[in-house]
Every structure is written in C-alpha cells, then in structure tokens.
Amino acid sequence: MSKKSIHFECCGEQQEVAVIRLTRGAKRNALNDALILSLRDLFESLPGSVRAAVIHGEGDHFCAGLDLSELQERDAGQGMHHSRSWHKALEALQYGPVPVIAALHGAVVGGGLELASACHIRVADESTFYALPEGSRGIFVGGGGSVRIPRLIGVARMTDMMLTGRVYNAQDGERIGLAQYLVPTGTAFDKALELAKRIAQNAPLTNYALTHVLPRIADQPADQGFMTEAMMAAIAQSAPEAKQRVRDFLEGRAAKVQKA
Ligand code: 1HE
Numbered sequence: 001m002s003k004k005s006i007h008f009e010c011c012g013e014q015q016e017v018a019v020i021r022l023t024r025g026a027k028r029n030a031l032n033d034a035l036i037l038s039l040r041d042l043f044e045s046l047p048g049s050v051r052a053a054v055i056h057g058e059g060d061h062f063c064a065g066l067d068l069s070e071l072q073e074r075d076a077g078q079g080m081h082h083s084r085s086w087h088k089a090l091e092a093l094q095y096g097p098v099p100v101i102a103a104l105h106g107a108v109v110g111g112g113l114e115l116a117s118a119c120h121i122r123v124a125d126e127s128t129f130y131a132l133p134e135g136s137r138g139i140f141v142g143g144g145g146s147v148r149i150p151r152l153i154g155v156a157r158m159t160d161m162m163l164t165g166r167v168y169n170a171q172d173g174e175r176i177g178l179a180q181y182l183v184p185t186g187t188a189f190d191k192a193l194e195l196a197k198r199i200a201q202n203a204p205l206t207n208y209a210l211t212h213v214l215p216r217i218a219d220q221p222a223d224q225g226f227m228t229e230a231m232m233a234a235i236a237q238s239a240p241e242a243k244q245r246v247r248d249f250l251e252g253r254a255a256k257v258q259k260a
Pocket of ligand 1: 026027028030060061063064065066067068069083086107109110111112133134137139140141142143
C-alpha cells in the first residue's frame with residue numbers, strides 16, 4: 001500500500017511485520033503535514049496480522065525533520081494545532097498496537113529525531129548523525145521531542161544539542177543512548193527486520209506491557225510504579241499463552257538463554 005509520502009507493506013510468513021518507508025527521498029524525507037497524517041492513519045489501522053513494525057527512510061538519510069517550506073505561513077494558533085497534530089501521530093505510533101523499530105542512517109535531525117525517539121527501538125548504522133537544528137532556525141521542538149529525548153539522553157545533553165547545534169555521530173549517539181544498536185553502514189534495515197521478526201514471536205500481551213505499561217511505570221512515583229507492576233505481572237502470568245510458554249521451558253521445548 002502506498003499512502004501519501006509513505007510506503008507500507010507486510011512481510012514475514014504470517015504477514016506479521018509491517019515495513020514502513022518514508023518516501024520523500026528527494027526532500028531528505030522531510031516531514032510535511034500529509035506524511036504526518038499518513039503515519040497517524042497507518043498506526044491507527046494496522047492489519048490484525050501485524051505484531052511488530054519497522055520504519056525506515058528512502059535515500060541517503062532517515063529524515064531531515066520538519067518540512068521547513070511549510071513553516072512560512074503559520075500563525076501562533078496554527079502552530080499550536082500543528083504541534084498537536086504531530087503529538088497525535090507520534091502517540092499513535094508509540095502507544096499503538098505493536099512495537100516499532102526505527103532503522104536509522106544518515107541524517108536523523110530535528111523532527112526526524114523526534115520521530116525516531118517515539119519508536120521503541122532504534123538501530124543506527126555507522127552513517128547516522130543526530131542533531132536538533134531547531135535552535136539555529138529560531139524555533140523549538142514541536143513533535144514531542146522535549147518530552148521523549150531527555151528521557152533517552154537527559155535534559156543537559158538535549159539542551160547542549162539545541163543551544164550549540166552539536167551533532168552526534170553514530171558511535172557517540174549509541175554511547176549516550178540515542179540508539180540501542182549500532183551496525184555497519186547499510187545494514188540497519190536488515191537488523192531492524194531481524195529484531196522485528198523476533199519481537200513478533202513474543203506473547204502480544206508481553207509486548208503490550210512493554211510498550212504501554214513500562215513507560216508509564218517509569219513516569220510514576222516508585223510506590224505507584226510497584227503497584228502497577230504487580231498488577232501487570234499478575235495479568236501477564238495469568239494468560240494461557242504465558243502458562244504454555246513456561247510449561248514449554250520446564251519440559252525442555254523452549255530455548256535456553258544463551259551467553260552473550
Ligand atoms: C528540505 C529539508 C527540510 C532538506 N525541509 N526541505 N530540519 C533541518 O533544519 C535540516 C535541514 N536539512 C539539512 O540540513 C540537509 O538537507 C541534510 C543534512 C538533512 C541533508 O543534506 P543533503 O546535502 O543531502 O541535502 P540538501 O541538498 O540539503 O537537500 C536536498 C533537498 O531537500 C533540498 O531541496 P531542493 O529543492 O534544493 O532539491 C532541500 O531544500 C530539501 N530539504 N531538508 C524542507 N527539513 C515538529 S517541529 C520539528 C522541527 C524541526 O524538525 S526543525 C529542523 C528542520
């Protein structure tokens with residue numbers, strides 16, 4: 001399926017992995033309104049077979065952020081609604097039906113980093129670089145970056161990126177927590193797909209707990225977090241699928257954890 005500015009298809013034996021590609025390569029996958037809307041629509045209507053998703057970008061860069069050509073005509077009220085439209089789309093992704101893995105290469109800048117930070121796992125290849133040029137463009141993040149990025153790298157590092165225009169390369173990006181995986185140039189998509197296929201084998205309820213409940217627990221005071229965790233643990237372990245998976249291990253049918 002091709003929506004405006006994105007291409008979407010399902011792969012895997014059971015069509016369990018959704019692959020989403022940003023297709024504005026000529027504009028370095030800059031995010032215009034149509035693309036943001038398409039992302040929201042897509043994550044609100046993924047086929048029932050899908051258990052995990054990969055998002056990547058066409059051409060030499062993952063994403064150049066907000067399409068700056070659309071910024072020209074907006075007044076303050078329109079700007080507010082525009083930012084909220086990004087929030088809705090990226091919430092549909094972050095709190096959507098399945099874990100999402102971003103395969104990163106080239107520029108991951110501005111709104112591109114905001115998009116990547118809404119994903120659950122980021123796999124970066126060696127060509128990746130990260131920046132928040134909003135500071136030098138006289139604007140601010142508006143796609144949830146001020147909420148999500150400090151949770152990955154801390155307020156101090158994000159402040160530095162925006163005040164000074166600091167660019168992180170792929171190695172340093174992984175070191176500070178912008179990506180969980182660093183792979184050779186040209187292999188981020190393959191690694192992301194491999195991870196997605198593995199994630200798709202998990203019990204859906206466990207994946208739901210990890211994408212919807214864990215981040216909320218992380219935002220709760222410890223006392224409430226412990227209680228939410230206890231409730232989620234009880235719900236997860238009472239599922240028939242969990243009981244079957246534990247039985248499979250105890251009876252020697254499931255894989256052991258291997259030394260890394
Ligand atoms: C764009 C955009 C864009 C490229 N909006 N058109 N983001 C930025 O400030 C980053 C701006 N972009 C760049 O710094 C560079 O384009 C890149 C480092 C990403 C890539 O460089 P390069 O040499 O491969 O490409 P290019 O020649 O700069 O760009 C190719 C074309 O894409 C060119 O248009 P053309 O008509 O001359 O071919 C560029 O104008 C166009 N292009 N990036 C519009 N971003 C919710 S708030 C989020 C706030 C933000 O994201 S602010 C950060 C915006």
